Amino acid sequence: xxxxxxxxVGNLFSLTAxxxxxGAETIVTNKKEEIQAADRVILPGVGAFEDAIAKLxxxxxxxxxxxxxxxxxxxxxxxxxxxxxxxKSYEYGEHEGLGLIKGEIAPIEEDLPxxxxxxxxxxxxxxxxxxxxxxxxxxFKYIKExxxxxxxxxxxxxxxxxxxxxxxxxxIEITGAVRSGSVYGTQFHPEKSGSVGLNILKAFIEL
Amino acid sequence: MITKRIIPCLDVRNGRVVKGINFEGVQDVADPVEMAxxxxxxxxxxxxxxxxxxxxxxxxxxxxxxxxxxxxIFIPLTVGGGINTLEDFDRVLKCGADKVSVNSGxxxxxxxxxxxxxxxxxxxxxxxxxxxxxxxxxxxxSKGGRENTGIDALQWAVDGVNRGAGELxxxxxxxxxxxxxxxxxxxxxxxxxxxxxxxxSGGAGKMEHFSQLFQHPGMDAGLAASIFHFKxxxxxxxxxxxxxxGVEVRL
Numbered sequence: 001x002x003x004x005x006x007x008x009v010g011n012l013f014s015l016t017a018x019x020x021x022x023g024a025e026t027i028v029t030n031k032k033e034e035i036q037a038a039d040r041v042i043l044p045g046v047g048a049f050e051d052a053i054a055k056l057x058x059x060x061x062x063x064x065x066x067x068x069x070x071x072x073x074x075x076x077x078x079x080x081x082x083x084x085x086x087x088k089s090y091e092y093g094e095h096e097g098l099g100l101i102k103g104e105i106a107p108i109e110e111d112l113p114x115x116x117x118x119x120x121x122x123x124x125x126x127x128x129x130x131x132x133x134x135x136x137x138x139x140f141k142y143i144k145e146x147x148x149x150x151x152x153x154x155x156x157x158x159x160x161x162x163x164x165x166x167x168x169x170x171x172i173e174i175t176g177a178v179r180s181g182s183v184y185g186t187q188f189h190p191e192k193s194g195s196v197g198l199n200i201l202k203a204f205i206e207l
Numbered sequence: 208m209i210t211k212r213i214i215p216c217l218d219v220r221n222g223r224v225v226k227g228i229n230f231e232g233v234q235d236v237a238d239p240v241e242m243a244x245x246x247x248x249x250x251x252x253x254x255x256x257x258x259x260x261x262x263x264x265x266x267x268x269x270x271x272x273x274x275x276x277x278x279x280i281f282i283p284l285t286v287g288g289g290i291n292t293l294e295d296f297d298r299v300l301k302c303g304a305d306k307v308s309v310n311s312g313x314x315x316x317x318x319x320x321x322x323x324x325x326x327x328x329x330x331x332x333x334x335x336x337x338x339x340x341x342x343x344x345x346x347x348x349s350k351g352g353r354e355n356t357g358i359d360a361l362q363w364a365v366d367g368v369n370r371g372a373g374e375l376x377x378x379x380x381x382x383x384x385x386x387x388x389x390x391x392x393x394x395x396x397x398x399x400x401x402x403x404x405x406x407x408s409g410g411a412g413k414m415e416h417f418s419q420l421f422q423h424p425g426m427d428a429g430l431a432a433s434i435f436h437f438k439x440x441x442x443x444x445x446x447x448x449x450x451x452x453g454v455e456v457r458l
Contacts, residue, residue, distance in 0.1 A: 011327075013303045017278045047328055117424065121209075124330055124373065126404050127427065128210045128252055128457040148210060148457040150283060152330045169208055192305065194247065194282050 002205065003038035004028045005065075007055045009080065010046035018191040018198060024205045032064045040073060040207065041065065045080030049091040049105060049155070052080050053098075062098065069100065074182045074207040079153060082178065082185030091155050100183045103160025103175075111158070111172050121171050124154040129168035129188075131176055137165045138207055139177065139184055142199035149176070149188035149196055156187060182207070210457045211421045211449070212252040212428035213442050214406060215435040217242060219288075220259045222268045226433045236436045243276045246435070250442040251282065252457060255308065255376075255430060258288030259351070270302050277303020285333055291315065296323050300331075308333040308376060311349045314356055317370060324371025333406075334372035336360060338393060339380035345393060352380045361396055368401045375401065376430065378408040386412025389420045389429070398425025406430050414445050418452040 002019060004012060006028045019026045019042075027034055035041055043065070045052050056062060069075045077085045086097045089105035097105070112120040128148040133140050151168070157175035166177035168188075178185045184204065190197035217224045217239055224236045236242070243254055254276075258269045266289070277284055286299040287308030296307050307327070313320050313334060323332045337352040338345050338360040345360040364375055377397055379390030389410045398405055404427035407420055411431040420426050434440045446456040 011300050011305075013277060013301065014281060014305065017303065018281050021279065021281070046330075122402055122404060122427075125209065126330065126374065127212055129208065130210075130457075151209075191281055192283050197281060 001038045002026045002040050002042060003035045004042045004044060005035065005056075005059075005061065006030045007052075007059045007061070009052045009055055010044050012044060014189075014191040015042065015044055015078070018201060019205075022198060022202055022205060030059050030061065032061060035061065035064050035068060038073075040204065041068065041075045043075060043077040043081035043084065045078065045084060047080060049080065049083060049089040049097075050093065050095050053084055053089075053095055056084060066098065066100070069181070069183050072182045074204065075100075075184065076204050077183075077185035078191070079187060079189055082187055083155065083157065085178070085183060085185050086157055086160065089155065101157070101160060101163045101178050101180050101185060103157050103163065103178075105155050106158050108154055108156050108170070108172070108174070113171055115171070124152060125156075125170050125174060126152050128193075129170065129174070129176075131166045131168055134165040137179065139165065139179070139200060139203050141203050143196050147196045149186075149190070149193040149200075151188045153187060208455050210252070210455045211426070212406075213250065213417070213445060213456070214253045214255055214428050214430040215246050215251050215442070216255040216257065216408070216430050216432045218257045218259050218432065219269055219272065221265055222272060224436065225259070226436055239272050240275050240279075242436070243280050246442065247280045247282055250446050250458065252428070253283040253285065254280070255285045255287065256304075257308075258286065260288075270298065273299065273302040273304065287333070287335055291319065293319070293322050293326060296327060296331075300327065306331050306333050306374070308335045310335040310337070311351075313367065314347070314349045314358070317366070320367055320370040320372055324373070329371050329373035332372050333374045333376060334364070334367040335376040335378065336363065336367075337378050337380055340393075345396065348380060352378075352383075361400055364397045365400050368403050372403065374404045374406060376406045376408055379410060382410030383408075384433070385410055386434070388412070388416040391419065391423060394420075394426060395423060398423070404428065412439075414440060414448045417445060418449055418454060421449065421454045
């Protein structure tokens, strides 16, 4: 059973539909007991960091998430859900995250270089980008170097090389996926990344 | 690097995909769910669905089709047509849409862009514009390209982005259905004024038109309907061609 944490942030249709498509039993929940009973946990999220971390804390589930992952239960944070796993975010101010992944969330725009035409690349970083993968990561056992995934975001994880397991180039190296023990996160949307995304979710289900 | 996107557009009426030429003379083409599956398997990077129905019954049918598509096809889905209120955003997002495209609804009430962006994020709001040259100026048209609003289209694009639109679909009425290439002059004029992704629409007739489009650095995606629906161009072949031409694509 996969518990998808429901804390009122974002649209869960595609995520639950893709898990169902893969044949995984899924429960969308904000109940501590159901998260404890699940084999694995997904933390979704779309929107602003400050609002999302406040809503997540308001559910009272943060301790449960930290405890369960501490016992080795696989957790996957997706998009903003990945960003919440970091130590802190500089999205409109400075906000403390869950601290499960070392590093910080910062505006992409701030780090983009100016190109030869005098412009920077566009922000948000929207669209399909190819992945550079760290080898032998179980999350990537069904995909290969150079496969494309779908991103939509304006902030990204940095100073997190130690935990980075995939990245994509957008004039700078954009952190694509992170891992610390059983805690995983993807900046891209596997539930929107076609067969590559489904294969990442499949690998997560099999962890 | 980020890839250029190829996006087929499916106009849905009464449960079927249809295609008109110069916004008129609508022809029946296919079943939307089958077509979406075909495109997903053949290299489409994203799908756009326009609900061009009028009645409440047909709208329900559209919602069911959308739910069906979103339950089996896991690439970004944009939905437009009849989006006038936040309730309309909510209705299509609940059926599995990822982005919502506003057009005439935003002309009637520009606040809908801001409201949608605030509630669902900028990335969720796509401003779609039908533009035509009138006396040497780019004018914004409403109601599926039938009515000149008198609004300056370039200013409308800038205002729309300032209100929170995360992407623009720029459809040239002058080149739509003509198949002699995208309206690069119009597209460049808009790209020079905004910094959000631009999806070019109207005028693609052959593969070369897409490589011409992507030689313009401000262009992020090319959208077309009939040439894909009638299998004049296969998207996988198009992408192979673009890759050979040095354009980054997802294959």
